[in-house]
Amino acid sequence: MIVSDETLMAYADGEADAATRAIIEAAMREDPEVRRRIAEHRAMRETMQGAFSAVLDEPVPQRLIDAARGRTAAPAGNVVDLADARRAAASRSPVGIRSRRPAAMAASLLVGVALGYLGLHGASPLVKTSPSGELLAGAGLAAALTNQLSEDRSPGLVAITGLSFRAKTGDYCRTFSLAGTHSSSGLACREGDGWKIKVLAQSPPAPASSSNFRPAASDDPPAVRAAVEESIDGEPLDRAGEITARQAGWAGKSNR
Amino acid sequence: MSTNESTETVQEQIVALLPRLRRFARNLVRTPHDADDMVQIAVERALLRLDQWHSDARLDSWLFKILRNAWIDEVRARGRRAKLFMPEEAGEHVGEASMEREIDRLSVEAAMTRLPHDQRLAVSLVLVEGLAYKDAADVLDVPIGTLTSRLARGREALAAMLRPEGDLS
Numbered sequence: 338m339i340v341s342d343e344t345l346m347a348y349a350d351g352e353a354d355a356a357t358r359a360i361i362e363a364a365m366r367e368d369p370e371v372r373r374r375i376a377e378h379r380a381m382r383e384t385m386q387g388a389f390s391a392v393l394d395e396p397v398p399q400r401l402i403d404a405a406r407g408r409t410a411a412p413a414g415n416v417v418d419l420a421d422a423r424r425a426a427a428s429r430s431p432v433g434i435r436s437r438r439p440a441a442m443a444a445s446l447l448v449g450v451a452l453g454y455l456g457l458h459g460a461s462p463l464v465k466t467s468p469s470g471e472l473l474a475g476a477g478l479a480a481a482l483t484n485q486l487s488e489d490r491s492p493g494l495v496a497i498t499g500l501s502f503r504a505k506t507g508d509y510c511r512t513f514s515l516a517g518t519h520s521s522s523g524l525a526c527r528e529g530d531g532w533k534i535k536v537l538a539q540s541p542p543a544p545a546s547s548s549n550f551r552p553a554a555s556d557d558p559p560a561v562r563a564a565v566e567e568s569i570d571g572e573p574l575d576r577a578g579e580i581t582a583r584q585a586g587w588a589g590k591s592n593r
Numbered sequence: 594m595s596t597n598e599s600t601e602t603v604q605e606q607i608v609a610l611l612p613r614l615r616r617f618a619r620n621l622v623r624t625p626h627d628a629d630d631m632v633q634i635a636v637e638r639a640l641l642r643l644d645q646w647h648s649d650a651r652l653d654s655w656l657f658k659i660l661r662n663a664w665i666d667e668v669r670a671r672g673r674r675a676k677l678f679m680p681e682e683a684g685e686h687v688g689e690a691s692m693e694r695e696i697d698r699l700s701v702e703a704a705m706t707r708l709p710h711d712q713r714l715a716v717s718l719v720l721v722e723g724l725a726y727k728d729a730a731d732v733l734d735v736p737i738g739t740l741t742s743r744l745a746r747g748r749e750a751l752a753a754m755l756r757p758e759g760d761l762s
Contacts, residue, residue, distance in 0.1 A: 385720035388701035
């Protein structure tokens with residue numbers, strides 16, 4: 338009996354159907370050459386499995402674990418500063434893949450982080466990405482940033498705004514917190530007609546008894562507070578300042 | 594993937610698959626560091642596309658496919674000239690051959706680097722990762738007959754290189 342090598346290989350790999358198996362097993366009984374070839378295929382399989390198994394016992398780099406969990410290699414684990422992530426992406430691998438296209442990589446990294454944090458995939462009223470991959474406030478969040486004053490704590494809001502201020506760039510920026518048990522806080526700055534998200538960080542889980550929202554901007558995660566301190570020009574806006582800025586459409590120097 | 598909970602569950606499953614993703618990536622690219630970069634790119638892409646994964650499909654095959662496609666994108670982006678990717682005739686990068694007991698393993702790895710990449714991928718997915726033919730064919734976007742033929746030729750070439758009387762030097 339002549340059996341093709343591909344058929345014997347499929348049998349050795351457990352891929353043959355029942356009829357083929359019956360034929361091959363009959364052939365094996367009568368033909369030592371068939372037995373030898375099948376044994377070779379199986380030995381090859383074992384060899385290949387063993388040859389590359391060492392990597393399975395190596396510790397997995399933390400950056401890969403973080404990536405799988407939708408986090409970047411930020412120091413606090415839960416906190417993501419977009420600029421830090423960008424720098425990390427650019428510097429992590431001077432001769433590797435990342436440095437050859439840092440902008441694209443950083444963009445996909447940040448979006449991944451943000452979507453991972455928000456537990457959102459696909460269309461979202463809270464976060465969207467620009468054609469160039471930047472993270473922008475979606476319609477729901479943008480409406481909150483554009484219209485709400487920081488004192489507004491009405492129930493049912495998708496987001497509350499915390500601190501409003503003029504950045505050194507001349508643009509207006511606002512901190513915000515999103516509703517929900519996996520709530521995130523962040524900093525967004527007005528650019529053109531939209532709000533560009535500069536920092537997004539996961540808030541500590543709220544106690545079950547409290548409301549959906551954390552009570553005050555002073556509870557913003559450290560990454561958000563640090564970003565505010567780094568970029569703020571002067572003092573935060575008071576209520577009158579927010580109203581004036583809102584009337585002007587939050588138009589800063591760069592988009593007047 | 595409609596809730597945070599199921600997203601987190603899948604994320605943990607991906608974490609558990611990282612060792613195998615790293616192993617597969619090392620059969621794609623030249624250095625372990627670059628292989629890990631490929632894994633990171635693939636994992637980030639996978640998280641963005643979780644809504645495209647159906648829980649009745651194998652998560653490992655799906656991730657292998659994303660990783661393989663990410664690698665193809667890199668190859669294209671770099672005009673096929675880069676030394677990042679395994680040259681078909683170079684086994685010297687696989688490590689130190691000083692320990693006797695490692696010689697066998699190094700020979701196998703060196704032999705793998707000499708395979709054309711079509712065959713190397715087929716061998717890697719079926720023999721190393723243990724995927725069924727149909728899953729491996731799906732990862733590679735080829736009909737199962739093509740996968741079978743690449744696998745057979747790859748195996749034959751490996752057997753010739755690893756045979757004791759074969760000349761590897």
